[in-house]
Amino acid sequence: xxxxxxxxxxxxxxxxxxxxxxxxxxxxxxxxxxxxxxxxxxxxxxxxxxxxxxxxxxxxxxxxxxxxxxxxxxxxxxxxxxxxxxxxxxxxxxxxxxxxxxxxxxxxxxxxxxxxxxxxxxxxxxxxxxxxxxxxxxxxxxxxxxxxxxxxxxxxxxxxxxxxxxxxxxxxxxxxxxxxxxxxxxxxxxxxxxxxxxxxxxxxxxxxxxxxxxxxxxxxxxxxxxxxxxxxxxxxxxxxxxxxxxxxxxxxxxxxxxxxxxxxxxxxxxxxxxxxxxxxxxxxxxxxxxxxxxxxxxxxxxxxxxxxxxxxxxxxxxxxxxxxxxxxxxxxxxxxxxxxxxxxxxxxxxxxxxxxxxxxxxxxxxxxxxxxxxxxxxxxxxxxxxxxxxxxxxxxxxxxxxxxxxxxxxxxxxxxxxxxxxxxxxxxxxxxxxxxxxxxxxxxxxxxxxxxxxxxxxxxxxxxxxxxxxxxxxxxxxxxxxxxxxxxxxxxxxxxxxxxxxxxxxxxxxxxxxxxxx
RNA sequence: CGGGGUGUAGCUUAGCUUGGUAGAGCGCCUGGUUUGGGACCAGGAGGUCGCAGGUUCGAAUCCUGUCACCCCGACCA
Numbered sequence: 102x103x104x105x106x107x108x109x110x111x112x113x114x115x116x117x118x119x120x121x122x123x124x125x126x127x128x129x130x131x132x133x134x135x136x137x138x139x140x141x142x143x144x145x146x147x148x149x150x151x152x153x154x155x156x157x158x159x160x161x162x163x164x165x166x167x168x169x170x171x172x173x174x175x176x177x178x179x180x181x182x183x184x185x186x187x188x189x190x191x192x193x194x195x196x197x198x199x200x201x202x203x204x205x206x207x208x209x210x211x212x213x214x215x216x217x218x219x220x221x222x223x224x225x226x227x228x229x230x231x232x233x234x235x236x237x238x239x240x241x242x243x244x245x246x247x248x249x250x251x252x253x254x255x256x257x258x259x260x261x262x263x264x265x266x267x268x269x270x271x272x273x274x275x276x277x278x279x280x281x282x283x284x285x286x287x288x289x290x291x292x293x294x295x296x297x298x299x300x301x302x303x304x305x306x307x308x309x310x311x312x313x314x315x316x317x318x319x320x321x322x323x324x325x326x327x328x329x330x331x332x333x334x335x336x337x338x339x340x341x342x343x344x345x346x347x348x349x350x351x352x353x354x355x356x357x358x359x360x361x362x363x364x365x366x367x368x369x370x371x372x373x374x375x376x377x378x379x380x381x382x383x384x385x386x387x388x389x390x391x392x393x394x395x396x397x398x399x400x401x402x403x404x405x406x407x408x409x410x411x412x413x414x415x416x417x418x419x420x421x422x423x424x425x426x427x428x429x430x431x432x433x434x435x436x437x438x439x440x441x442x443x444x445x446x447x448x449x450x451x452x453x454x455x456x457x458x459x460x461x462x463x464x465x466x467x468x469x470x471x472x473x474x475x476x477x478x479x480x481x482x483x484x485x486x487x488x489x490x491x492x493x494x495x496x497x498x499x500x501x502x503x504x505x506x507x508x509x510x511x512x513x514x515x516x517x518x519x520x521x522x523x524x525x526x527x528x529x530x531x532x533x534x535x536x537x538x539x540x541x542x543x544x545x546x547x548x549x550x551x552x553x554x555x556x557x558x559x560x561x562x563x564x565x566x567x568x569x570x571x572x573x574x575x576x577x578x579x580x581x582x583x584x585x586x587x588x589x590x591x592x593x594x595x596x597x598x599x600x601x602x603x604x605x606x607x608x609x610x611x612x613x614x615x616x617x618x619x
Numbered sequence: 620c621g622g623g624g625u626g627u628a629g630c631u632u633a634g635c636u637u638g639g640u641a642g643a644g645c646g647c648c649u650g651g652u653u654u655g656g657g658a659c660c661a662g663g664a665g666g667u668c669g670c671a672g673g674u675u676c677g678a679a680u681c682c683u684g685u686c687a688c689c690c691c692g693a694c695c696a
Contacts, residue, residue, distance in 0.1 A: 119657080148688080200696065238696075272694060279695075332696045340696095355696065387696085424654050465656040483655055493655075502656065
């Protein structure tokens, strides 16, 4: 090989990674490969709709269980509302229709029949008098229901959540980040007073922030959306916003104060303590399977997923090494015994989730499989360990080949601490990354330079979050969006230091967070 | 909806310009040797070349139509 070709191919010197391309080479393609090879999900035959595989669904179930407990601890109950919404319901709130009309799936018939060409078609005689929309969100159908439930201030508050699927006919689908159908939870509450509803909106945002930080190891900014980014029909949209590894922002959860917009549209009114007829104050809030995409883009590396221990479907996988037939039974038995001992231990008050992988596969293949799936801790147990009373411990947040031999008793004793350490390391890494790529910027020139790639043909990773003053006008937002594809991700709470907007020269109440976003 | 592109085995694809009845890699199955870091050897299964029509003795290949998907734009709580 010539010197020249060595220089041309610097990758040859790097150790092989499980995911190709690497993050630095092609981030979007890397993301797709991580999701696929990590067994989270795959594209289905239905355009824009994904199949969530057991490992991915297991992750979602763990997230659900945690959030569900948090909602219930704050007085909410689950219920379930229809998948279909009469078109006339959507029309009741003008801004809401405008926001969702372009991405609705519509049901127009209720029967199929064979057409002239022998193929099934909707029966012309079975056309619905009023078309039904597959819910893109449920404010209107739930509002119509609440209108029936509420007559007196004594009927309030209503604090309900539903776990459901929704459909938004996206033109550019991407696994977990933007799919035509996705799973989520949507909370819908109705209150007697504005203050109560605002408190609720903020309380839920607090839950989302806590969940993101403590369970998903995601540092998030919290704040309010500008008017142009607001939920259609909301008075105020609060959000948690994360920065993932390509330095773009992703909205990870939203909580909306809807004022009386939807209660007026749906007729949620009640007789007050003073005997007056009043409209309820409502909120809605949600997080979706997009959180899974966020976790992937935040934490995964060039060897695949790294799942936060607190939501991993399996926290510890035991890999029996069985090179010889005569020791095989003994190794498997020891592995099961070790699993039982570990399952008797707890992590944050819950039994450890331990799996013994007995599949008849080559040891290396099996190891890499769990690396790509992001299982936090791998324990190898082989014949040599039986003799020495040890096991080999590997933690996913360290290098793929890093391995530590420790006494089995010690492993059983320390795995919970190890999981906690991984959880904390993941958060610290994510936070350091965000801080490294968040800048306070006060001039237009620096702002434009920050968000412009040096190489326009193949843009390098650039930009991040910019904390920059803003005069509050939509015109400035529009111009910057057109120039740079950069938008205001949120107006952070409490940061009230006044200054000057570098784009207009006008006064600004505070800095806001700007970034490119998903 | 505008511009461009692609449809061949489960996946990635060669072959198409110049028509002669389909080849590879990965994956899968079987047997053997292996197994403490993505194994190797041998054998095997799997494709009416998106669909419909046309030209032709003969079409994956040429022509027409159609459907689907992908990319860029527009759109996107």
